[in-house]
Amino acid sequence: MTRSTRHTSSIPTTTTSSPGTITRRSFALGAAALAAGLTTGLSGCGGDSGSAGGKVTLHLWDTDTRPERTANLKQLIAMFEKANPGITIKYLGLPSDQYMQKISTAIATRATPDLLTPKASDIAALVAQNALEPLDERFQAGGFADQISTAMTDSSKAAAPDGALYLTPATSLADVIYYRADWFAAEGLKEPTTWDDFHAAATTLNNPAKGRFGYTLRGGNGFFSQFVEMVYPRAGVETFFTEAGVSTLNDPAIVAATQEYVAMFGKQTAASDLTADFKTMVAQFGAGGAAMLSHSIGSYPTLTQQLGSDAVKAVVPFPAANGQNILTGRMTTGFAMFRASKNKEAAWKFLAYTMGQEGNSFWAQKSGYLPGNKAVAAEAWVPKNQPMQAALAAEKLPTAAVLEQPFYLPEFSAITTTALLPEWQRVLQGKLQVPEFLSAAAAKLTEAQATYAKAPK
Amino acid sequence: MSATLLPAAPTGAARRRVLRASYPYLLIAPAALITLVFLIYPVGSVFWYSLQHSNILRPLDDGFAGLDNFRRMFTDEKFWDSLRFSIKWVVVEVSLQFVFGLCLALLINRTFVGRGLVRSLVFSPWAVSGILTTTTWILLYNPSTGVGKYLADAGIGSYGTSLLANPDTTFWAVVLAEMWKGIPFFAILILADLQSVPLDLYEAAEVDGAGTFQKFLSITWPHIRRAVVIATLLRAVWEFNNVDLLYTLTAGGPAGATTTLPLYVAQTAIHDRDFGYGSALTVAAFIVLTLASLIYLRFNHEKGDEQ
Numbered sequence: 001m002t003r004s005t006r007h008t009s010s011i012p013t014t015t016t017s018s019p020g021t022i023t024r025r026s027f028a029l030g031a032a033a034l035a036a037g038l039t040t041g042l043s044g045c046g047g048d049s050g051s052a053g054g055k056v057t058l059h060l061w062d063t064d065t066r067p068e069r070t071a072n073l074k075q076l077i078a079m080f081e082k083a084n085p086g087i088t089i090k091y092l093g094l095p096s097d098q099y100m101q102k103i104s105t106a107i108a109t110r111a112t113p114d115l116l117t118p119k120a121s122d123i124a125a126l127v128a129q130n131a132l133e134p135l136d137e138r139f140q141a142g143g144f145a146d147q148i149s150t151a152m153t154d155s156s157k158a159a160a161p162d163g164a165l166y167l168t169p170a171t172s173l174a175d176v177i178y179y180r181a182d183w184f185a186a187e188g189l190k191e192p193t194t195w196d197d198f199h200a201a202a203t204t205l206n207n208p209a210k211g212r213f214g215y216t217l218r219g220g221n222g223f224f225s226q227f228v229e230m231v232y233p234r235a236g237v238e239t240f241f242t243e244a245g246v247s248t249l250n251d252p253a254i255v256a257a258t259q260e261y262v263a264m265f266g267k268q269t270a271a272s273d274l275t276a277d278f279k280t281m282v283a284q285f286g287a288g289g290a291a292m293l294s295h296s297i298g299s300y301p302t303l304t305q306q307l308g309s310d311a312v313k314a315v316v317p318f319p320a321a322n323g324q325n326i327l328t329g330r331m332t333t334g335f336a337m338f339r340a341s342k343n344k345e346a347a348w349k350f351l352a353y354t355m356g357q358e359g360n361s362f363w364a365q366k367s368g369y370l371p372g373n374k375a376v377a378a379e380a381w382v383p384k385n386q387p388m389q390a391a392l393a394a395e396k397l398p399t400a401a402v403l404e405q406p407f408y409l410p411e412f413s414a415i416t417t418t419a420l421l422p423e424w425q426r427v428l429q430g431k432l433q434v435p436e437f438l439s440a441a442a443a444k445l446t447e448a449q450a451t452y453a454k455a456p457k
Numbered sequence: 458m459s460a461t462l463l464p465a466a467p468t469g470a471a472r473r474r475v476l477r478a479s480y481p482y483l484l485i486a487p488a489a490l491i492t493l494v495f496l497i498y499p500v501g502s503v504f505w506y507s508l509q510h511s512n513i514l515r516p517l518d519d520g521f522a523g524l525d526n527f528r529r530m531f532t533d534e535k536f537w538d539s540l541r542f543s544i545k546w547v548v549v550e551v552s553l554q555f556v557f558g559l560c561l562a563l564l565i566n567r568t569f570v571g572r573g574l575v576r577s578l579v580f581s582p583w584a585v586s587g588i589l590t591t592t593t594w595i596l597l598y599n600p601s602t603g604v605g606k607y608l609a610d611a612g613i614g615s616y617g618t619s620l621l622a623n624p625d626t627t628f629w630a631v632v633l634a635e636m637w638k639g640i641p642f643f644a645i646l647i648l649a650d651l652q653s654v655p656l657d658l659y660e661a662a663e664v665d666g667a668g669t670f671q672k673f674l675s676i677t678w679p680h681i682r683r684a685v686v687i688a689t690l691l692r693a694v695w696e697f698n699n700v701d702l703l704y705t706l707t708a709g710g711p712a713g714a715t716t717t718l719p720l721y722v723a724q725t726a727i728h729d730r731d732f733g734y735g736s737a738l739t740v741a742a743f744i745v746l747t748l749a750s751l752i753y754l755r756f757n758h759e760k761g762d763e764q
Contacts, residue, residue: 101727104513125730128514211609211616219622221708270617272600274624275711280599287601289617410514414729422713429624429712455517
């Protein structure tokens with residue numbers, strides 16, 4: 001399958017001549033001091049990674065700063081430092097909604113750190129700025145091609161416009177539908193296995209008078225992820241573009257699935273879901289305000305902490321009418337190295353550590369992400385993480401097909417957020433019809449794909 | 458003979474004169490340099506980029522654009538929608554903040570028990586950082602944990618609703634949040650001016666039989682008018698450029714209903730990384746603000762002259 005279808009001032013302080021005059025020497029000294037001060041100040045803005053006395057200090061910028069995740073990442077860093085006594089990693093958490101601004105500024109001012117935790121959807125923008133170091137050679141030389149899931153490696157490469165490996169396939173997300181197992185049991189409902197089960201449960205468990213809704217629908221920022229999770233598997237469409245490079249967003253099956261999904265808004269969902277983003281949605285589910293939630297497996301540790309592991313279960317999106325199991329949200333969540341790093345070998349050691357068994361096992365287990373290391377995927381703790389087990393089991397189905405989102409398109413993020421979000425909210429309000437919305441969205445993506453196909457790689 | 462035609466070498470006195478003449482310029486040089494680096498250069502670069510195609514996601518398409526970005530603006534509905542919303546936002550916010558700020562200032566200018574405490578409470582929202590203000594209002598409006606949930610628990614309203622998520626109430630919800638922060642600004646400035654009004658003017662007016670409203674119109678208002686003009690102008694500029702509160706509370710939604718022009722600039726330049734078009738939008742905002750400020754000042758200058 002081809003990519004195109006798949007996816008000082010100068011005031012004298014000491015004078016030797018008459019008062020009020022400036023000597024050439026004092027002026028030069030003042031200017032030099034000012035320049036030095038400015039230079040020092042500016043250089044202090046970026047990281048000062050380097051090596052001294054055999055010790056290497058690396059700087060890592062993290063783009064996902066949820067408290068529990070940060071604690072786990074710091075623990076991972078501590079484990080790495082213990083295994084590599086000559087290397088120290090300084091952690092810096094960036095605001096989750098503004099990190100790309102900070103990174104772009106750092107790239108422009110040549111003040112990038114050594115390491116980053118980008119999302120697959122960020123890779124196109126970072127590669128366009130020539131900011132990341134390709135990892136293909138080191139990956140091969142380190143023997144990771146055999147140790148790491150091929151599907152995850154391919155997915156990571158697919159996120160880059162030039163098809164190179166920039167993001168280590170350390171772990172991956174996967175979409176699941178969480179449900180309140182305790183509410184299901186109380187109503188005598190079995191675990192949903194079909195779309196009909198899902199809709200029946202959403203209706204049965206919907207009780208607005210008690211502040212309980214059947215489902216929480218993401219109408220706000222980031223809506224596209226949940227939209228894809230609920231619509232493509234329902235429609236049984238496994239690619240974003242046809243062989244001819246035309247977007248499948250206005251495929252009749254996608255239109256029908258979207259209409260069914262939109263019909264839930266305001267009936268089995270809260271009216272406030274119109275603007276619900278990730279935090280609002282997860283908070284609503286965690287506070288007992290919704291029976292079901294579509295999100296990635298990475299939310300499981302947080303949800304079980306809030307509700308207990310017996311109350312929260314997860315299933316993968318259900319098979320389509322054509323029998324296909326479309327797997328969504330398989331987005332690599334690894335680490336990357338900046339091209340401008342002065343300590344690439346030390347930085348690579350950290351990247352390798354996160355893919356090796358010890359580091360990968362810890363990180364996948366604590367974060368709740370699918371492990372990229374094949375040996376880790378076979379460890380005893382994996383089956384105990386119910387959503388992870390469900391996601392791994394789904395991969396083995398003969399009818400399974402992974403839907404790759406076209407993160408390699410530079411405009412993908414702009415289209416699916418800035419451009420489509422207001423239109424999506426108009427659809428939910430009934431001010432725009434689903435076919436019109438999807439046709440306009442498809443046209444934008446088709447145009448972006450055509451531009452990408454013509455551009456030199 | 459020829460030697461007399463050569464310019465005389467500068468004497469020590471002449472050199473001192475030159476240095477003395479240049480001394481003021483050297484004194485202001487640091488400030489001029491800072492202004493140049495941190496104001497003139499950035500503003501100039503925005504004008505320059507507005508004439509460029511500059512998108513870091515499409516570096517191969519970058520180059521001189523001429524007026525393309527401005528032509529695009531004229532056919533961009535989002536630009537016109539955001540400009541219309543910006544004007545509505547500024548007019549409503551500044552008017553309400555001024556009216557409530559004036560009322561508060563008149564109230565706390567009176568003498569009563571606990572006046573110091575009341576003044577502190579009135580001014581406290583202005584001292585709270587912007588991020589704390591928005592976080593507080595986000596929590597208040599949250600459908601799962603906010604006021605709406607507790608009202609629903611008490612049988613008032615419905616669960617699963619939020620003022621920010623209802624297109625009919627979003628505007629007034631964000632107006633309320635911004636007013637909470639902005640009213641103290643007017644109250645502080647007006648109160649400072651109220652305290653400079655000579656009390657004997659009021660006493661004389663009372664002797665002449667003037668009522669409260671007449672005293673306000675004939676004494677108070679002329680004294681505070683100039684401060685009000687400056688305060689409203691400053692506040693209008695700040696409100697026009699407001700990004701943090703709107704971005705955090707609504708991100709310009711729902712369905713673009715609360716997108717101001719600066720917020721649209723932020724979406725275009727920061728999120729979509731289209732710096733060329735984002736710069737052109739910024740230039741448009743700069744021109745709109747400059748013209749509006751000049752007209753407002755001219756209008757008030759003429760009114761002041763008449764009075």
